[in-house]
Structures are given as C-alpha cells and as structure tokens.
Amino acid sequence: MKLRKLLKKLNDYLNEDEKQLQDKDDGLSSVLKKLKIKEMDIQHKIEIEMDEDERKFLEQELKIVHSQREKGIHLLSEMRGRKNVQKPEEQNPA
Amino acid sequence: MTNVLRKIVLPTILAILAYGFWLSPDFKAIAAGVAIFLFGMLALEEGFRAFTGGSLEQILKRSTNRLWKSLSFGIVTTTIMQSSSLVSVITISFLSAGLIGLSEGLGIVFGANLGTTTGAWLVAGFGLKVNIAAYAMPMLVFGVILIFQSAKKLKGLGYIFAGLGFLFLGIHYMKEGFEAFRETINLAEYAVSGYPGLFLFALIGVAATVIMQSSHATLVIIITALAAQQITYENALALAIGANVGTTITAILGALGSNEKGRQLAGGHLIFNVVTGFVAILFIHQFKSGVDFISAMVGIGESDYTLKLAVFHTLFNLAGILIMVPLIGRLVHFLEKVIRAAPSQFAVPAYLNESALAFADTAIEAVRNETLRVYDNAHEIIARGLSLGRSDMFSEIPIEDVIKRHSRALAFDLDAAYERDIKSLYGAIITFCTRVPVEVQSSHELSRIRTANQNIITVLKGVKHLQKNMNEYINSDNAYIRDEYNRIRSRIIRVIRRLDKIGSGNEPDVAVLSLDALKLTLEENATILNERLERLIRSHHITADMGVSLINDSNYSYEIIRNLISVSSNLFHAGARAETEAEHMIALEDHEISSVLEENAK
Numbered sequence: 001m002k003l004r005k006l007l008k009k010l011n012d013y014l015n016e017d018e019k020q021l022q023d024k025d026d027g028l029s030s031v032l033k034k035l036k037i038k039e040m041d042i043q044h045k046i047e048i049e050m051d052e053d054e055r056k057f058l059e060q061e062l063k064i065v066h067s068q069r070e071k072g073i074h075l076l077s078e079m080r081g082r083k084n085v086q087k088p089e090e091q092n093p094a
Numbered sequence: 095m096t097n098v099l100r101k102i103v104l105p106t107i108l109a110i111l112a113y114g115f116w117l118s119p120d121f122k123a124i125a126a127g128v129a130i131f132l133f134g135m136l137a138l139e140e141g142f143r144a145f146t147g148g149s150l151e152q153i154l155k156r157s158t159n160r161l162w163k164s165l166s167f168g169i170v171t172t173t174i175m176q177s178s179s180l181v182s183v184i185t186i187s188f189l190s191a192g193l194i195g196l197s198e199g200l201g202i203v204f205g206a207n208l209g210t211t212t213g214a215w216l217v218a219g220f221g222l223k224v225n226i227a228a229y230a231m232p233m234l235v236f237g238v239i240l241i242f243q244s245a246k247k248l249k250g251l252g253y254i255f256a257g258l259g260f261l262f263l264g265i266h267y268m269k270e271g272f273e274a275f276r277e278t279i280n281l282a283e284y285a286v287s288g289y290p291g292l293f294l295f296a297l298i299g300v301a302a303t304v305i306m307q308s309s310h311a312t313l314v315i316i317i318t319a320l321a322a323q324q325i326t327y328e329n330a331l332a333l334a335i336g337a338n339v340g341t342t343i344t345a346i347l348g349a350l351g352s353n354e355k356g357r358q359l360a361g362g363h364l365i366f367n368v369v370t371g372f373v374a375i376l377f378i379h380q381f382k383s384g385v386d387f388i389s390a391m392v393g394i395g396e397s398d399y400t401l402k403l404a405v406f407h408t409l410f411n412l413a414g415i416l417i418m419v420p421l422i423g424r425l426v427h428f429l430e431k432v433i434r435a436a437p438s439q440f441a442v443p444a445y446l447n448e449s450a451l452a453f454a455d456t457a458i459e460a461v462r463n464e465t466l467r468v469y470d471n472a473h474e475i476i477a478r479g480l481s482l483g484r485s486d487m488f489s490e491i492p493i494e495d496v497i498k499r500h501s502r503a504l505a506f507d508l509d510a511a512y513e514r515d516i517k518s519l520y521g522a523i524i525t526f527c528t529r530v531p532v533e534v535q536s537s538h539e540l541s542r543i544r545t546a547n548q549n550i551i552t553v554l555k556g557v558k559h560l561q562k563n564m565n566e567y568i569n570s571d572n573a574y575i576r577d578e579y580n581r582i583r584s585r586i587i588r589v590i591r592r593l594d595k596i597g598s599g600n601e602p603d604v605a606v607l608s609l610d611a612l613k614l615t616l617e618e619n620a621t622i623l624n625e626r627l628e629r630l631i632r633s634h635h636i637t638a639d640m641g642v643s644l645i646n647d648s649n650y651s652y653e654i655i656r657n658l659i660s661v662s663s664n665l666f667h668a669g670a671r672a673e674t675e676a677e678h679m680i681a682l683e684d685h686e687i688s689s690v691l692e693e694n695a696k
Binding site for chain 2: 063
C-alpha cells in the first residue's frame, strides 16, 4: 500500500500538467455533485413554499443553479475531451 | 476616571478664561491675540496643504535638499521678509503639511536666525526698512476674497494670505494687551555686575521680547537705555542675547496648533537659540573684542551702539550656526525621541507578520484574515454610513422594522472612520503582498484577495457618496423620496444579510456560486427601479433635483451591492483549493446572468 502511494506521488511529480488537469476534473466533478444536490433541494423547497414572492425567488435561483450546472458539465466534457486528445499524442509523439 | 477628568478639563479652562476676561481687559486682548494668531497658523497650514504635491513642494524640496541650501533659504527669506518669527512659523506650517522634513526645517530656522540680523544692516547701510506688518490688513482682505474662489490653488493662496494677516493681527493684539506691562520695565533697577548680571539681563531680554512680541522693540529699549547710561555695554549685549532667545516664543506659540513635526521644529529652534545664548554669555568678553575689532575694521564709531549691537547679533548667531550645524543629525534624533507623535489611533495589522511570509499557504491565509478584518471594520462603517446600527443590520429583525427604528439621519464622519479603521490595514496588506514569495504573488488566490480589498474600498466610496443625499432625504417631508432612499437602504441590508448567511456556511457549501442568484436579483432590481423612477418624475412626486440625486445614488447603491457580492466571491473559499477554482470557473459571467434575466422576462 505504501509503495503504491509512493509510486502515485512520483507519478504526480513527473506528470505535473496531468495532475493539474486531474485536480481540475476532481474539483469540477465535486462542485457539480453539490450543485445537483442543491438543485434538488431548491426543487423540493419550491414544491412546499406557500409564499408567492419567495417561490419566485427560489425559481430564479433554480434557473441560476441549472445554468451553472450546464456550464460546469460543458467545461468538464471539454476538459475530458482535451485530455483524451492529449493522451494518444503522448503515446505517439511522432 | 480619565474620561471624567477629560470632561472636566475643558469647561474648567473655559470658566477660568471667562473669569480672567471679566477681571482684566488686557488679559482679554492678549488671549484674543493668541487665539487669532493660532487661527492664522491653522489657515496658513490649510493654505500650504493646497500646494502639497505641486510646484511649491518641488521648489521647497529642491531649495532645501542640502544643508547649505536650507541655511541659505532661511537667510534669504528672512532678509526679504525681515521677520525670523514669520519665517519660523511658515516653516512650521511647511513641516506640518508634510512639505519638508525636520532637518530641512531646522536648516531654515538656523538660517533665519542669521537672516534676522541683516535688518540692522539694511537700516544702517541703505536706510531701507522693510515692514511686512504693514501689509497685514490688505493680505487679510485679499486672502478672504481668494478663499471664496473655487480653484484649489487660488483658495490655497487665499488661506496663506489670510493666515499671514491673522498672524500679524494676533501679534498686534498681544502687543496691545502687553502694553500695560511695558511701563513696568525699568532696566536700571536690575543693574548687577559680572556673570550673574549677564544672566539676569539675558532673562530680562527674554521676558521683554515675550511681552512685546518683538526682538526689534527690545533692541530699541536696549539702545535707549544704553544711551541714557542706565545699563552697561555688557548688560546691553546680554539683553540682546535674551531678545534672541525670547523671539522663539512666536514659533512656540505657532507650534501649539501644529502636529508633532511642528513642535519638534519649535523645540529645535528653542534649543538653537538657548545654546547660542549660553555660548555668547560664556564667551562675552571674546565676542566683545571681536565686535570691537570688526567695528574698527569696517569703520563703525566707538559709540554707534546700534551698529555694534548688529555686529554682535550677527557674530553670535554665526557662532551658533557653526556650533549647531555639525550636531544637526543628533538634534533631529533627540527631538524625535523627546517630542513623539500621539499614540496611533489607527488600526494595526493583526495577521501580517514575518513568520507568515515563510510559506505560500501561511502568507495567503494571513492576507485573507487581515482582509476579513478590513471587511469587518468596513461593515461598521457601512452600517453607520447608512444611519443604521451594525447589530440591527445583521439581526433577524425584519428589515422594515430596522429602517423604522433608524429613521433619523446619523451624523457620522465616514472619512475619519476610513482613515482610522481601514486605510492603515489596507496599506499594510498592499505592502505585505509585495513581500510574499514571487510564485504566490501571481497566484489566483492572492490576486482574488487583492481584488476583494479593492472591492471593499469601492463599497466604502459608494457609501460615502450615498451618505450625503441619504442623510438629507430620509429626513425629508416628501414621503416618495424618503421611501426611495429607505428602499436603497433596505436593499443593501438584505444583500449584506444574505452574504453573511452564505459566508457563515448555513447554505449548501457552494458559496461562490450562491452569489450568482444575488447578482440576478441585483440586475432585476436595477431595471425595476429605473422604471419606478421615471414614473415618480413624470408624476411630479419628486422634483427634478431629487430625481437626479436618486438616479446617481441608485447607481452608487448598484455599485455598492455589486462590489459587496464581489468581495464575498473573492474571499469565500471551499475546503479544497481545486473546488474553489472550479466554483470560480462555473460562476456565471455578466452576460450569462443577463440571458437568465431575459429568459425570466419572457
């Protein structure tokens, strides 16, 4: 186990760019998960909200969260696409 | 206890002064003279402040940057103005306004001491008498006219003229007040021989000059007494030495209304004149021989005491300069040590220390924490600037009730609070940021925190602009304008409360992204407000002036809210750095918010 950890660290060190991309990927995925939970939470709140103004506000917030998720998913897929393009290049530099 | 004492001191002083005025009209004239004189000093400082950073500062810097230059500056200006006191007080105001440093100021004052001795030479040699006091009244009139001008430089010049006018007017009143005491000076009564006599006459010279506010007047008395053989020649010289020391009273008075820099200069002036006086008394016989020698050389008559006194005056001031100039560095050090600035009232950084600079993470965390302090202080200023209480602003009390509770405008000096609680911390943050390791300086995190600081400053500027009209209109009889300004206050409170909630982690932990909803509300409100405003003006519920103010202030409130959101966006951070970065990547841009807004409108 320890050896595997050490090897991972060594790999990270040698592939700094790749690690950065992986960190970004992890960050985006984690935030997207949170946004999904938030979206569901707002949806639930809208269903039970009686006050008209407050419901309107929540609906707006829902739209915002939805747009943010769309943007996040787009960014993530773009990044993963780039990653996939990079890999074969690395394997066949010629 | 000290607070109670402080409260008692001022009324006691006022009561004693009032009683004194009632007892003696002379005392009243003297006190009024001192007051006018100090007012003149304030006006003079105000005037010179208008020229800071401009050509006057450049000229002063260039003409005083070397010791010989500052000495010559003092000699030449005093020769032209024929008043060392005036040159001293002007130098004090230069120093207080930050136009020159202490050592340059001391150079000028030393030079002024020598320059003042040229008066007698001018009178004797060319029959030329410069009486700058004669211009006091016209200066006052021109000064006041110039003060009413809107151009900054003209206004500054006006303050300088008026200040000079008031200085002379003050001196005039002091002289008038002391006139009654003048009769009591009978020099013959004090005739004592040897060194005790010299010191006694020097002291009399000091007292006479303080009383008459003029070393020239003392010299006239000395010459008269000498001609009437009431005093010996040596005693006359001692009197002249005393007059030279006594003349510093004007500078000391001038320094009363000045800051520590001015007081340090007045202290230096006094030390110079006292030391020079001591040296002159100790070596009086050598000086006497020197005077006789020079007098014989230039052909001054044996009994021409006016010119002989002038020679003596020049000689011992020259000796004073020769003694004191090499010690000027030490004198500066001593004065700065003895006369210190009052303990700083300004906020001191709590997190920015040397050890925080050791690592990238600690440096960033220190800057973030210090910025949070600035933000916390800014909240207090925002609350007071909006005529609210901070605790109410953050409470759970319905906003309408908070507004009702604070329906009266609050007198609050926002500039002073900014100087005290924000500026020094902000300055320290900027300086610290330049010292962090280079790789940190270019990091997203640090650049966001720096932006957060700029956002805070913009918020405070906005509140300052808003405060002026807001304080007027929340007390207005016109309910429409009052409501509009209260609506602006409500909106800001609502946003601050919401940001506080998001920041305190009560919301799901995507803090940065939670701000986008607020941005949307802000844009939406701006559109609604503009429509309502047009309606109000069209229906004549508010005047055109009110409308203009409201449009401007709505823009300020928009900027305040926008920057408040931005501060939070730049300061909030998720547990992991990658997540914070991801949140900033996902956060919606202005045009994306606008398209959500457009969708809503459909």
